[in-house]
Amino acid sequence: MSVAPAPLRRDPAHGWIAGVFAGLGERLRIDPLILRVGFMVVVVATGGLALVGYVVAWAALPATEDKPAPLARFARVPRVRGDWRVALGVGLLTLSCLLAFRQLGIWWSDAVVWPLVVAAFGVALLWRRARSSAEDEVPGPATTERPPAASGEIASPEGGAPSSPVGDLYRGVFGVLLVIGAGLLFLLSNDVFGGIRDAALTTVVVVVALALILAPFLWRLAHNLASERAERIRSQERAELAAHLHDSVLQTLVLMQTRADDPREVAALARRQERELRDWLAGDGRRSAEGRFAAALRHSAEEIEDDHRVAIDVVVVGDCDFDERSEAVLGAAREALVNAAKHAGEAGLIRVYAEVDDDGIELFVRDRGPGFDPATTPADRQGVRESIIGRMERVGGTAEIRTAPEGGTEVGLTVRQPGAEREGGAS
Amino acid sequence: MVARPTVVIVDDHELFRAGVRAELEQLVDVRGAAGTVEKAVAAIVDQKPDVVLLDVHMPGGGGVEVIRQVAERRPAQRFLALSVSDAAEDVIAIIRAGARGYVTKSISGSELAEAIERVRDGDAVFSPRLAGFVLDAFHGEITEGEVDPELDQLTPREREVLRLIARGYLYKEIAARLSISPKTVEAHVGAVLRKLQLSTRHELSRWAVERRLVD
Numbered sequence: 001m002s003v004a005p006a007p008l009r010r011d012p013a014h015g016w017i018a019g020v021f022a023g024l025g026e027r028l029r030i031d032p033l034i035l036r037v038g039f040m041v042v043v044v045a046t047g048g049l050a051l052v053g054y055v056v057a058w059a060a061l062p063a064t065e066d067k068p069a070p071l072a073r074f075a076r077v078p079r080v081r082g083d084w085r086v087a088l089g090v091g092l093l094t095l096s097c098l099l100a101f102r103q104l105g106i107w108w109s110d111a112v113v114w115p116l117v118v119a120a121f122g123v124a125l126l127w128r129r130a131r132s133s134a135e136d137e138v139p140g141p142a143t144t145e146r147p148p149a150a151s152g153e154i155a156s157p158e159g160g161a162p163s164s165p166v167g168d169l170y171r172g173v174f175g176v177l178l179v180i181g182a183g184l185l186f187l188l189s190n191d192v193f194g195g196i197r198d199a200a201l202t203t204v205v206v207v208v209a210l211a212l213i214l215a216p217f218l219w220r221l222a223h224n225l226a227s228e229r230a231e232r233i234r235s236q237e238r239a240e241l242a243a244h245l246h247d248s249v250l251q252t253l254v255l256m257q258t259r260a261d262d263p264r265e266v267a268a269l270a271r272r273q274e275r276e277l278r279d280w281l282a283g284d285g286r287r288s289a290e291g292r293f294a295a296a297l298r299h300s301a302e303e304i305e306d307d308h309r310v311a312i313d314v315v316v317v318g319d320c321d322f323d324e325r326s327e328a329v330l331g332a333a334r335e336a337l338v339n340a341a342k343h344a345g346e347a348g349l350i351r352v353y354a355e356v357d358d359d360g361i362e363l364f365v366r367d368r369g370p371g372f373d374p375a376t377t378p379a380d381r382q383g384v385r386e387s388i389i390g391r392m393e394r395v396g397g398t399a400e401i402r403t404a405p406e407g408g409t410e411v412g413l414t415v416r417q418p419g420a421e422r423e424g425g426a427s
Numbered sequence: 428m429v430a431r432p433t434v435v436i437v438d439d440h441e442l443f444r445a446g447v448r449a450e451l452e453q454l455v456d457v458r459g460a461a462g463t464v465e466k467a468v469a470a471i472v473d474q475k476p477d478v479v480l481l482d483v484h485m486p487g488g489g490g491v492e493v494i495r496q497v498a499e500r501r502p503a504q505r506f507l508a509l510s511v512s513d514a515a516e517d518v519i520a521i522i523r524a525g526a527r528g529y530v531t532k533s534i535s536g537s538e539l540a541e542a543i544e545r546v547r548d549g550d551a552v553f554s555p556r557l558a559g560f561v562l563d564a565f566h567g568e569i570t571e572g573e574v575d576p577e578l579d580q581l582t583p584r585e586r587e588v589l590r591l592i593a594r595g596y597l598y599k600e601i602a603a604r605l606s607i608s609p610k611t612v613e614a615h616v617g618a619v620l621r622k623l624q625l626s627t628r629h630e631l632s633r634w635a636v637e638r639r640l641v642d
Contacts, residue, residue, distance in 0.1 A: 315559035315593050317566060351555060351595035357566065366595045407600060 010061045018058040084125070087175075091121035115186035119212070122178025127216045176213050183209040248276055264346075268309040275302060293326045293361070294319040297354060300334050308341035311349050318356035325415045328395040329354075329361050332388045336365040336411040344369020344408060360397075360416040368408040388413070432547040435474055436460040437467040437493060438482035438509070443532070447480065447509075450536035455543055464488055468496045471504060477547040480539075481526065483510035483517050491524040498525060507546045509534075515560050522623050528552025550613045551620035558592035561623060581619065588615040 011022035014032075021039065025032030043050045095117045183205045252273040259265045294316040301312040320326055333352065340350045344367035354363040388411065392399040397415030433456045438444045444460045451457055458474040461467040464487040471479055471493075479497075481490040488495075490508055497504050508526040510517055518529050527546045530539065531554060542552040553561070565581045581589070584605075591601045598616075602609040 313555065313595075315556050317559050317563045317593075349595075353555065353559065353590075353594045355562070355590070364594045410594070 008061060010058065010063045012063050017054075019063065020054060020057045020061065023061065087121050087124035090124035091117050094120035112186065115182040118185065119179050119182035119209075122175045122182060123212050125175035125178065126172065126213065179209050179212050244280065248280075249273060264309050267311070268305070271311055272306060275305075292319050292321055293330065293356060294354070296322070296330055297333060297352065297363075300330065301337060301352060304334070304337045304341050308338070310341045312337065312341075312352060313349050314352045314354075316354045316356070320356045320361070325395045325397065325417070326356075326361060328391050328397065329363055329413050329415055332391045332399060332413050333363050333365060335388045335391075336413070339411075340365055340367040340369065340409065343367075347408065358417065360414065363413040364410055365413075366408060366410040370408075431456045432477040432543050433458045433474070434478050434480055434543060435467070435470050435476040436480045437462075437470075437485070437490070438480075439463065439485045440482070443482075447539070451540060451543075454536065454540035464492050464496070467493045471497050472500050475501070477505065478543045479504060479506045480543070481506045481508050481521070483508055483512060483521050490521050490526070494521075494524045494526065505546050505549070507542060507552060509539075515564075518557055518560055519564075519623075522557075522620070525624070527620065529557045530554050531556065545613075549617075551616045553589070553592050553616055553619070555593045555595055558589045561619060562586065562589050562593065565622075565626075581622065585615050585619050588612055589619060592616075 008027050009023045010019040011026060012019035013022075015022040016036070021032040021035045025035055028035075039050065039054070095113070098113050098116060187202060187205055252269055256266050256269050259269065297316060298314050301314045304310070305312050333354075337350065337352070344350065347368040347370070349368070351366045352363070353366075354361065388401075389399040392413055392415065395415055396418075397413065400412040400414075401409065402412065403409045431454070434451065435458055436444055436447055436451075437460070438447070439462045441462060444462065448457050448460060458476050459470040461470045462485075464485060467479075467481075479493075481493060483490045485493075490506075494506055506521075506526040508518075508521040508529045509532055510521075510529070511532045522529060527549075528542060528551055530542055530552060534542070534554075545552050561581075565586075587605065588601060591604060596604065598609050598612045602612050605612075
């Protein structure tokens with residue numbers, strides 16, 4: 001039967017001091033007493049230096065009863081939080097820098113050493129605290145419920161953060177005291193309290209100390225304001241999107257349910273909503289320029305779609321500005337569309353195709369309706385035809401109505417630009 | 428009677444997939460449906476359908492990516508693109524990637540089945556909007572530097588055919604109107620498709636480059 005070797009541990013229960021050799025002996029299956037005697041020999045031989053090794057072993061080895069090693073425990077003690085360790089590190093770093101300067105001969109007075117180290121420690125503590133509180137706020141949902149007024153109390157500890165409010169406040173106060181103490185220490189060691197000539201120095205030291213104390217709070221205030229503004233912009237955009245969807249898509253969907261028995265109405269509603277949503281999604285990038293022919297034609301088609309509950313598909317190649325010719329084409333196209341919507345709207349999609357180039361405009365309106373015989377056209381349709389044909393002829397164009405029994409009706413409108421007035425801008 | 432075409436539907440929108448399937452069930456032989464690029468490629472290679480109905484917008488590269496990956500293993504696979512979008516850059520991207528047609532999702536079931544058959548037979552399918560777009564792209568004079576007149580320009584007849592498509596004419600109506608056979612109409616449209624895919628015309632390559640569709 002083989003037993004997996006247990007990891008090396010201390011055994012305080014059977015040890016003399018911290019149980020290092022008791023644990024080691026058990027692991028190596030040697031009597032701890034032999035190890036202890038051997039170690040004492042080594043200690044004497046090295047002039048006591050080997051004792052350091054014992055201390056390291058104590059710190060690094062976990063005890064048997066499932067407790068972490070003292071070193072690991074120290075690092076995990078909640079009170080020895082990151083801020084303290086960082087502050088301690090900054091203080092030690094400052095001290096070592098100062099010592100290095102002194103060694104190099106760049107030196108002015110021994111009196112600055114302790115004030116600077118203490119001040120560095122205090123400032124590091126304050127800054128760490130400001131930073132970690134600000135970072136604690138990043139998770140959204142919990143903090144958004146907080147009333148906005150709370151953001152004003154920047155100096156007060158935040159509730160709900162992982163660090164306890166009391167500890168937070170304690171660290172803050174401690175940091176402030178450290179910085180002030182450092183200032184006083186500096187003044188004392190320079191022996192300036194009695195001398196008026198050093199009043200200026202006193203003021204400078206106090207101001208510097210105050211600035212060091214307040215800086216993290218000011219920084220945090222600015223940081224909070226910025227993140228709050230970003231959050232506000234985000235929620236504003238969300239609200240805008242929600243409002244748009246609510247006003248448009250949601251309303252239409254509800255309306256479509258109530259009109260479910262009227263397919264044509266439902267189709268018209270859906271089509272209109274689709275058009276609006278497309279426009280909204282595209283912004284103003286895709287649509288052709290307002291105030292020009294193509295946009296006006298699309299707009300007319302949309303109006304007729306809404307008025308007559310029909311579907312119109314518009315394809316435009318090229319574009320041009322308005323003049324009397326393009327206006328005439330647009331007016332005639334409108335008439336033709338209304339006509340098609342009235343008489344052929346049930347028969348499916350009405351198609352508009354317009355081609356605009358330097359030579360002129362060609363436009364076709366095609367429906368899939370029953371068609372009609374021009375010879376037997378009733379008087380009212382004759383009138384519409386007049387308003388199409390007559391309008392085109394007045395600007396020197398033509399209108400042609402082509403109809404076939406099974407192929408529906410197509411109105412073709414053509415107008416040519418006079419050769420002299422060629423327009424280069426249209427594409 | 429010719430057998431019904433076999434089809435694989437590729438669309439990340441499940442509701443739409445189910446809808447198309449239900450509508451096409453009687454008209455074509457739906458062999459499978461997939462919602463991601465990966466599954467689509469696997470299904471197409473596995474089922475070897477006559478035609479793939481391909482959504483343009485899908486996560487993971489969209490229809491263009493599906494065509495690219497399938498082309499490595501089934502270069503002759505035919506695709507018909509289907510989209511809610513009618514933006515020029517979408518059309519140009521998918522056609523230049525190799526789709527043989529482009530229709531919008533508002534198309535009716537019978538029209539779609541007809542388009543599938545046409546793609547199966549190796550013909551191109553142009554919606555009126557696509558025809559309008561091609562006319563727009565090939566519109567105007569060729570500027571210097573665009574080298575291949577064979578590819579960069581439409582013949583007057585092709586232009587005429589496209590114009591009639593844009594006006595909403597069916598192929599047989601176009602044939603009757605121009606007094607040519609429907610096969611000739613199809614040949615013209617096929618030639619336009621080839622030009623659309625191969626032309627280096629400024630208007631066509633510009634979209635592709637702007638959208639980083641080509642290297």
